[in-house]
Amino acid sequence: MNQPQIPLYQPNQTLTVGSHQIKIIKYLTSGGFAQVYKVEFSPIDPYINTNVGCLKRVIIPDKQSLNMLRAEVEAMKLLRNNRHVVSYIDSHASKSTTIAGNYEVFLLMEYCEKGGLIDFLNTRLQNRLNDDEILKIMSQTTQGIAAMHALQPPVIHRDIKIENVLIAANGDYKICDFGSVCGVIRPPRNNMELEYVKHDILRNTTAQYRSPEMLNLTSGFPIDEKSDVWALGVFLYKICYYITPFEKVGESAILQARFQFPAVPIYNGRTKNLIKVMLSKSPTNRPNVCQVLEEVSRIQGKPCPIKNFYLERAMKFSQQYNQSINMSIDYPRQTINSDIGKIPTELHHSATMVELKTKNPLPVSLPMSTHVTENLEPKGSITHTPNMNILKNKNSYIPNLQHANTFTNLHESSSFATGPDLSVLMQNSEAISNSTYVSARPSSPTKAPAFHNFSSAKSMNSHYTDRETQTFTPHSPVRRPLSRVSSIRSNISVDSEVAYLDDETTGNSLVRKLSHTLKKVITGESRNTSPIRSRQNTGDSLWNSATHKLRSRLTGGNNKRSISHEKTTNKSNSLNRRISSMIRDTESNTDKSILEKDNMPASIIPKPKPSSQSPMTELSEDTENGLSLRYNEQLKDTPSIKLMVNKEAKESIQKKVQNLLNNSDDIPTRRTASGYGRFTNNEKSKSPSRLKPKVPPSSSSGNKIRQSSVIVTPLSSLQAKRANTKIDNKRTPPPVPKKPNSLKIKVNTNGRDGNKPRIASETTDYLMEVDVDDLETKFRQRFPSTVR
Numbered sequence: 001m002n003q004p005q006i007p008l009y010q011p012n013q014t015l016t017v018g019s020h021q022i023k024i025i026k027y028l029t030s031g032g033f034a035q036v037y038k039v040e041f042s043p044i045d046p047y048i049n050t051n052v053g054c055l056k057r058v059i060i061p062d063k064q065s066l067n068m069l070r071a072e073v074e075a076m077k078l079l080r081n082n083r084h085v086v087s088y089i090d091s092h093a094s095k096s097t098t099i100a101g102n103y104e105v106f107l108l109m110e111y112c113e114k115g116g117l118i119d120f121l122n123t124r125l126q127n128r129l130n131d132d133e134i135l136k137i138m139s140q141t142t143q144g145i146a147a148m149h150a151l152q153p154p155v156i157h158r159d160i161k162i163e164n165v166l167i168a169a170n171g172d173y174k175i176c177d178f179g180s181v182c183g184v185i186r187p188p189r190n191n192m193e194l195e196y197v198k199h200d201i202l203r204n205t206t207a208q209y210r211s212p213e214m215l216n217l218t219s220g221f222p223i224d225e226k227s228d229v230w231a232l233g234v235f236l237y238k239i240c241y242y243i244t245p246f247e248k249v250g251e252s253a254i255l256q257a258r259f260q261f262p263a264v265p266i267y268n269g270r271t272k273n274l275i276k277v278m279l280s281k282s283p284t285n286r287p288n289v290c291q292v293l294e295e296v297s298r299i300q301g302k303p304c305p306i307k308n309f310y311l312e313r314a315m316k317f318s319q320q321y322n323q324s325i326n327m328s329i330d331y332p333r334q335t336i337n338s339d340i341g342k343i344p345t346e347l348h349h350s351a352t353m354v355e356l357k358t359k360n361p362l363p364v365s366l367p368m369s370t371h372v373t374e375n376l377e378p379k380g381s382i383t384h385t386p387n388m389n390i391l392k393n394k395n396s397y398i399p400n401l402q403h404a405n406t407f408t409n410l411h412e413s414s415s416f417a418t419g420p421d422l423s424v425l426m427q428n429s430e431a432i433s434n435s436t437y438v439s440a441r442p443s444s445p446t447k448a449p450a451f452h453n454f455s456s457a458k459s460m461n462s463h464y465t466d467r468e469t470q471t472f473t474p475h476s477p478v479r480r481p482l483s484r485v486s487s488i489r490s491n492i493s494v495d496s497e498v499a500y501l502d503d504e505t506t507g508n509s510l511v512r513k514l515s516h517t518l519k520k521v522i523t524g525e526s527r528n529t530s531p532i533r534s535r536q537n538t539g540d541s542l543w544n545s546a547t548h549k550l551r552s553r554l555t556g557g558n559n560k561r562s563i564s565h566e567k568t569t570n571k572s573n574s575l576n577r578r579i580s581s582m583i584r585d586t587e588s589n590t591d592k593s594i595l596e597k598d599n600m601p602a603s604i605i606p607k608p609k610p611s612s613q614s615p616m617t618e619l620s621e622d623t624e625n626g627l628s629l630r631y632n633e634q635l636k637d638t639p640s641i642k643l644m645v646n647k648e649a650k651e652s653i654q655k656k657v658q659n660l661l662n663n664s665d666d667i668p669t670r671r672t673a674s675g676y677g678r679f680t681n682n683e684k685s686k687s688p689s690r691l692k693p694k695v696p697p698s699s700s701s702g703n704k705i706r707q708s709s710v711i712v713t714p715l716s717s718l719q720a721k722r723a724n725t726k727i728d729n730k731r732t733p734p735p736v737p738k739k740p741n742s743l744k745i746k747v748n749t750n751g752r753d754g755n756k757p758r759i760a761s762e763t764t765d766y767l768m769e770v771d772v773d774d775l776e777t778k779f780r781q782r783f784p785s786t787v788r
């Protein structure tokens with residue numbers, strides 16, 4: 001929006017702004033969008049206790065653009081009376097008397113007598129700021145930003161820079177210019193959104209302060225509080241060195257978070273550490289604003305001036321969660337387990353829906369757990385499980401957990417949750433010297449989005465959202481970007497001893513505990529031992545190998561349990577073939593025996609229905625894998641399936657399976673897990689295989705828009721999340737193998753998502769998850785001695 005050329009107000013000119021009478025004292029400056037005046041006003045504002053203020057006059061070309069100003073005004077109202085935010089006094093919008101068809105907005109606010117920080121810095125060109133001065137500026141500016149992030153949903157400033165910090169008469173530093181504020185902006189899901197967000201970023205942010213996720217909108221990360229933390233990092237760097245860290249190289253350096261510290265002036269190593277961690281490429285590795293403030297205060301040797309609201313929310317949530325767990329104990333175990341077991345299914349199902357409504361207004365950024373709670377929307381069987389309902393009702397707390405990280409007294413940084421973040425942070429710590437940010441608990445990223453709402457003025461009152469970019473409206477849940485969803489699980493697996501150092505004081509233990517438990521809820525896991533581990537070296541290994549192929553066929557390689565099956569060794573394939581052929585042999589034998597027994601001509605034995613009858617049957621036509629025919633749920637009642645329970649057949653298959661078991665020593669253990677897709681090809685990896693995602697091939701070829709759209713594809717998201725898990729941060733994750741068309745299953749979606757077509761992979765995953773397990777269970781029931 002270009003500021004039209006309009007004549008300036010002259011001193012002593014009077015006007016009315018809202019309920020205040022104004023007299024112009026003097027013209028101060030013109031910002032990019034406004035004329036700024038020093039004014040006298042009456043009545044006196046009770047908070048600032050003075051009659052001298054600052055008037056910002058903005059000319060607006062059209063009514064629609066009024067909303068941009070409205071956002072600024074609303075943000076200031078929300079933050080008024082915060083000591084480190086320029087205080088709002090009054091505002092007023094009217095048709096311009098100067099330019100026909102235009103509007104004028106007047107914003108009356110606290111006057112910062114000592115001018116801008118930039119002016120102050122310019123007075124110190126030779127005699128640079130010392131550590132104390134820098135820390136004071138940083139602390140107070142951060143407090144202003146913290147006030148914005150503390151709102152629920154959080155408000156993102158998006159234009160933190162030295163030009164937007166003012167100095168009051170008493171020397172307090174105050175953040176100003178809320179013309180770029182927004183809510184969390186989710187990663188764009190299509191080209192249209194991408195262009196929109198790109199345009200918005202260009203218009204509302206300052207190049208040198210843009211974060212990597214602002215430049216790379218296909219990164220999968222939202223633009224959220226951590227983007228402000230990045231800008232604060234640039235800010236801190238600039239007040240130290242008077243240049244921004246990426247000035248010389250530009251965008252490519254920002255994208256890689258690559259910068260150097262000038263040799264002089266020499267500053268406290270801890271301040272440099274703080275800059276470094278704030279300028280982490282991944283938002284998940286950056287501290288939240290409370291952590292920044294805690295660390296600044298620590299360096300200052302002062303108590304932190306604010307409470308860690310992320311942590312408080314996490315603790316609150318934890319309490320609620322524990323209560324819910326206690327309640328659940330009163331319920332018959334079977335009931336609870338059965339409900340939990342359904343969650344993944346419900347999750348997959350619900351997450352495919354475009355919007356879910358909730359009664360509680362949600363903060364814009366939600367961690368993975370929120371998906372779970374949201375998806376615990378009563379669906380028959382789940383409604384009676386009290387713990388689930390409580391989770392659902394308390395979901396407004398969950399979003400905060402992702403930011404519940406805190407620096408401990410040992411200078412631990414972390415973002416609650418993610419394994420990858422931990423390793424990155426550790427790397428950073430090594431690189432930086434004296435005060436190390438050892439990750440206590442990597443945290444999960446997350447967030448989602450919003451902008452100025454150009455179309456709906458009403459929504460500006462409390463939520464800066466835009467329907468085009470928000471993942472959800474203020475009253476609907478947010479879908480997490482895939483990469484985040486994945487992180488929580490992976491984090492759990494990367495727990496390190498360091499992480500436990502100061503749990504009690506940081507609240508990280510709460511977060512971790514929560515993550516573990518939520519993970520179980522998410523996955524429906526009720527066993528203490530990993531099913532994979534317990535199956536290794538047992539007959540299950542054979543069953544897994546055999547079912548692995550079935551799973552991979554059914555899911556096109558996208559089933560979460562068969563992520564890595566494509567990498568199965570030749571030996572494993574050979575075993576699968578042997579099992580398949582064995583079963584085919586057995587089938588023909590048993591068919592024969594039954595025929596003999598019943599004295600029936602083979603021709604009258606009903607054949608399995610043709611593929612057109614059901615997706616499963618379609619798969620059963622594949623001659624390469626006899627298993628698919630054998631365990632076809634749709635065919636379970638047909639005579640050919642009943643043959644399987646024939647005693648002879650049973651003995652025969654048991655014998656053959658036993659033989660294979662005896663010869664299974666030559667089968668690498670990992671193949672066992674591959675049957676469930678829960679192993680990794682990463683030989684170096686020592687973490688439990690189920691939590692180690694297979695590191696996929698380069699994602700560079702992938703369509704990035706599609707990558708972000710994976711947000712609404714739950715299972716795919718899970719895979720991508722795993723794929724993106726940065727246990728080894730230097731690895732490039734490979735793409736999830738694409739399911740061959742021939743294996744795609746047509747499913748009637750009527751009655752599930754209404755008229756919304758479900759994408760093939762989702763549907764397939766959904767079905768396969770149910771059927772394969774079911775088939776597996778049936779197999780066990782029939783041949784317990786073989787598989788156990």
Ligand SMILES: Nc1ncnc2c1ncn2[C@@H]1O[C@H](COP(=O)(O)OP(=O)(O)OP(=O)(O)O)[C@@H](O)[C@H]1O
Nearest residue numbers: 029031032033034036054086110111112116177179
């Ligand atoms: N409350 C205030 N007290 C004193 N000076 C102020 C105040 N508000 C703004 N100014 C001065 O006016 C300048 C422009 O203000 P502001 O940044 O709000 O306008 P803008 O049009 O949004 O500018 P830009 O978009 O270029 O940042 C500030 O840099 C500051 O010098």
